[in-house]
Amino acid sequence: MEREIPRSPNPPRMPRMFHRLLIANRGEVAVRIARACDALGITPVFAASAADADAAHLQDREVVCLGPGRASESYLNMQALVQAARQTRCTAVHPGWGFLAENPTFAALCEAHGLSFLGPPPAVMRLMGKKTPARQAMAAAGLTLIPGSDGILDSVDDARAVADEVGYPVLLKAESGGGGKGMRVARSADEIAAAFNDAQAEARAAFADDRLYLERLIEGGRHIEIQIMADRYGNVVHLGERDCSIQRNHQKLIEESPSPVLSADERERTLQAAAAAAQQIGYVGAGTMEFLLDSEGVLRFMEMNTRLQVEHCVSEERTGIDLVAEQILVAAGHRLALTQEAITFEGHAIECRINAEDPSDNFRPAPGVISKWAAPQGPGIRVDTHVHSGYEIPPHYDSLICKVITSGKDRAQAVARMIDALERLTCIGVPTTIPMHLAILRSPKFAANDYDTRSIPGWPR
Amino acid sequence: MQLTSRRKTLKPKFTRDDQGNLCLLAPALGLWRDRPSLGTPVMPGMSLGCIEVLGVLHDVVVPEKVAGVCSAVGEGLDPDAARIPLTFGTPMLVIDPKAGNLGGEVQQAHEDNQTTGAGLCAPSSGRFYRRAAPHKPFFIEVGQEVREGQVVGLLEIMKTFHRITFTGPGLPSPARVVAIEVEDGDDVRAGDVLVRVEPV
The missing domain is CATH 2.40.50.100 (RNA polymerase II/Efflux pump adaptor protein, barrel-sandwich hybrid domain)
Incomplete structure (x- = not known):
C-alpha cells in the first residue's frame, strides 16, 4: 500500500533577516539608514564619535560611542567599529558613504568577524577600486571607454605612441591615484615627456606607486551616472540615470533624473550595458557607474562607486523604490523582488545639496550652532537631514547638512517646486549654499541646459 | 611578538x-x-x-x-x-x-596656569596646526616677534585648511609671543585663545 507522505506544516523557509544593524556613519546618511531599518523591523545601533553622541537625532536610539571627534579615531577606526558591532550584538554593518564605505579591508574585517558588510564582496570592491583592471572589465562587458592605453604604460615612448593614436590633448593618470593627485595634461607630443615624468614623480610620492596610464582628455562634457541594484543570485536591475554635471571643485551640487540632454538611444544602450556589466563582474548590492557624456553624445565609462551614493534619493523619487531597504534585504540573502520590467520611471526628480558654507565668502565652511531650523513640506518635496533647531555643526566632518529633493511631472515643475522649497527653508545661525542654488535654478543657462562640468550656470552672479 | x-x-x-x-x-x-x-x-x-x-x-x-x-x-x-x-x-x-x-595629593591640572597678555583667538572651531606639514618648522615659537598679517598657524575646518594670521582688535604689533596655548593638532572652539603676546 502506498504510504501518504505528510505535508510539512511549516511554510517554505524564508531567508534570514538581521535583528540588529550597526550604522558605521554619521549625520544625514545615518538617519536615512535608520529609517530603512525601522521600516524593516530591524533595530539600528548608531556608532557615533564623542562629537556626535549627544545629538538630538540620536536620542531614544541605541548609541555606541567609538572615540573622540576626529574621524581617524572614530568613523575611520576599523577595529573600534567591528568591536562596537560585536559588543552591541549586531550582525550587519552599513557603512553609508564616505569614510570606510569603499574600503575592502574593512569589508573583509567585518566578514572575518561574522558580520554582514552591506556592500559588494571585497574582491569586487578591490577590482573596481583599481583603475586599469576596472577599465578592462567594463570594456569586456560592452561599455564604451574613454580612448586610452590598454593598461600600464611602460615608458615615455609607449605613452607617446598611445597618445598619437588616441589624439591630443591627453591625461596621464596614476594607477593608484585619487583626489586629483598624480594627474598631468599633455596637449601635444612635445609635452608628453615632461607630463609623464611629473605625474610619475607625484604618484610615487603620494601613493608609493608610480605606474601610469593614459586617457584622452575630454574637456567639459556632462557627468552622468547609472544606479545599479543586484542580488547574490545574478539578478541585476538598473534604476535609470542621474545627471550630476553641476559641480564645484569635483563636488556635486545638483543632481537630476532623467538627464535632460541624453538621447533616448544612447540612454537605452548604456543602461542595458551597465546592468550586464554589473552582472558579469558578480556585483552585489547598490552601486553606481559614472560616465562622461562627450560632445558626440556618447557615454564613456569613468569609474564605478561600490556603495550607496548621496544622490540615491533622486532615483528613489522617480521609481518609488527604497534603495537602502533593498540593500539590507539583498545583504540578508533575499532575492531582488523587482524585475526590470516592473520598474517604472515617473516624471522628473532633482536634488540640491545644502552645505554649511558661505557662498559670498568663497565657500568658507561654517561650523556653528543652527539657532532656528524649519524644513519645507508639500507635495513632491522630500528633505533628508539630521539637523534641527539648536543643532551644533561639528568642525570635524564635511559640511553637508541637508538634501532637498523635489519631483514633478516634468523638469519645469520639479525645478519650480525646488525654488519654492528652498525659499521656504529656514536656517538661522550658519550661512548655507541656498543662495547659490537659487541663482543656479533661476538662471537661463540652467533652463536651456547650456553648461557642463566646468561651469556652474548662473554662478558667480 | x-x-x-x-x-x-x-x-x-x-x-x-x-x-x-x-x-x-x-x-x-x-x-x-x-x-x-x-x-x-x-x-x-x-x-x-x-x-x-x-x-x-x-x-x-x-x-x-x-x-x-x-x-x-x-x-x-x-x-x-x-x-x-x-x-x-x-x-x-x-x-x-x-x-x-598615599600622600599623592592630586595636583590641580592646568587651571592655575594663568598667563597674562593679549590673546589671538580662534575665529572658528576646528583643529589647530602650528606648522604646514609634519616635517616643516613651526610658524611661530615662544619668544619670537610677530607682526600684523604674519601667519601663526593653520585651522582645519570641515576638511579645508585656513591660514590664521596675526590680526585682530587690541593686538599689539610688533609683539612678542609669550605663550602658545594649544598644541599642534589640538581641537579648538571658536574664541579659544591660541597665542598670547605682549607688546615689544
Whole structure:
C-alpha cells in the first residue's frame, strides 16, 4: 500500500533577516539608514564619535560611542567599529558613504568577524577600486571607454605612441591615484615627456606607486551616472540615470533624473550595458557607474562607486523604490523582488545639496550652532537631514547638512517646486549654499541646459 | 611578538565629582578585563587591566596626577563581569584620592596656569596646526616677534585648511609671543585663545 507522505506544516523557509544593524556613519546618511531599518523591523545601533553622541537625532536610539571627534579615531577606526558591532550584538554593518564605505579591508574585517558588510564582496570592491583592471572589465562587458592605453604604460615612448593614436590633448593618470593627485595634461607630443615624468614623480610620492596610464582628455562634457541594484543570485536591475554635471571643485551640487540632454538611444544602450556589466563582474548590492557624456553624445565609462551614493534619493523619487531597504534585504540573502520590467520611471526628480558654507565668502565652511531650523513640506518635496533647531555643526566632518529633493511631472515643475522649497527653508545661525542654488535654478543657462562640468550656470552672479 | 607590537598603552581622561572623587573615563571602546579589585590603592603608571579590541589587549594605566583608592566601578557597569563592555568616554572607575593616605595629593591640572597678555583667538572651531606639514618648522615659537598679517598657524575646518594670521582688535604689533596655548593638532572652539603676546 502506498504510504501518504505528510505535508510539512511549516511554510517554505524564508531567508534570514538581521535583528540588529550597526550604522558605521554619521549625520544625514545615518538617519536615512535608520529609517530603512525601522521600516524593516530591524533595530539600528548608531556608532557615533564623542562629537556626535549627544545629538538630538540620536536620542531614544541605541548609541555606541567609538572615540573622540576626529574621524581617524572614530568613523575611520576599523577595529573600534567591528568591536562596537560585536559588543552591541549586531550582525550587519552599513557603512553609508564616505569614510570606510569603499574600503575592502574593512569589508573583509567585518566578514572575518561574522558580520554582514552591506556592500559588494571585497574582491569586487578591490577590482573596481583599481583603475586599469576596472577599465578592462567594463570594456569586456560592452561599455564604451574613454580612448586610452590598454593598461600600464611602460615608458615615455609607449605613452607617446598611445597618445598619437588616441589624439591630443591627453591625461596621464596614476594607477593608484585619487583626489586629483598624480594627474598631468599633455596637449601635444612635445609635452608628453615632461607630463609623464611629473605625474610619475607625484604618484610615487603620494601613493608609493608610480605606474601610469593614459586617457584622452575630454574637456567639459556632462557627468552622468547609472544606479545599479543586484542580488547574490545574478539578478541585476538598473534604476535609470542621474545627471550630476553641476559641480564645484569635483563636488556635486545638483543632481537630476532623467538627464535632460541624453538621447533616448544612447540612454537605452548604456543602461542595458551597465546592468550586464554589473552582472558579469558578480556585483552585489547598490552601486553606481559614472560616465562622461562627450560632445558626440556618447557615454564613456569613468569609474564605478561600490556603495550607496548621496544622490540615491533622486532615483528613489522617480521609481518609488527604497534603495537602502533593498540593500539590507539583498545583504540578508533575499532575492531582488523587482524585475526590470516592473520598474517604472515617473516624471522628473532633482536634488540640491545644502552645505554649511558661505557662498559670498568663497565657500568658507561654517561650523556653528543652527539657532532656528524649519524644513519645507508639500507635495513632491522630500528633505533628508539630521539637523534641527539648536543643532551644533561639528568642525570635524564635511559640511553637508541637508538634501532637498523635489519631483514633478516634468523638469519645469520639479525645478519650480525646488525654488519654492528652498525659499521656504529656514536656517538661522550658519550661512548655507541656498543662495547659490537659487541663482543656479533661476538662471537661463540652467533652463536651456547650456553648461557642463566646468561651469556652474548662473554662478558667480 | 606580533600581538605585543600592536598593543597600545591607553591613559584614561578623568573628571572630578562633587565629593572630590576622580572618575576615570574609558579611553577606548572594548572589553575591559583584569580590572583592579575595589580597595586597591593606585598610583600614576600602575596597571588598570586591559581593554580587549578584536582579540588584541591594550594596557590601561593610571594617568598622571591621579592617586588614591579604587572605590567603585563606573555607574551602569556590571562589577562581576569578567569582561566589562565599555564605550568611549563612559565612566569606568571611581577613585577616592583622600583614602589610603598615599600622600599623592592630586595636583590641580592646568587651571592655575594663568598667563597674562593679549590673546589671538580662534575665529572658528576646528583643529589647530602650528606648522604646514609634519616635517616643516613651526610658524611661530615662544619668544619670537610677530607682526600684523604674519601667519601663526593653520585651522582645519570641515576638511579645508585656513591660514590664521596675526590680526585682530587690541593686538599689539610688533609683539612678542609669550605663550602658545594649544598644541599642534589640538581641537579648538571658536574664541579659544591660541597665542598670547605682549607688546615689544
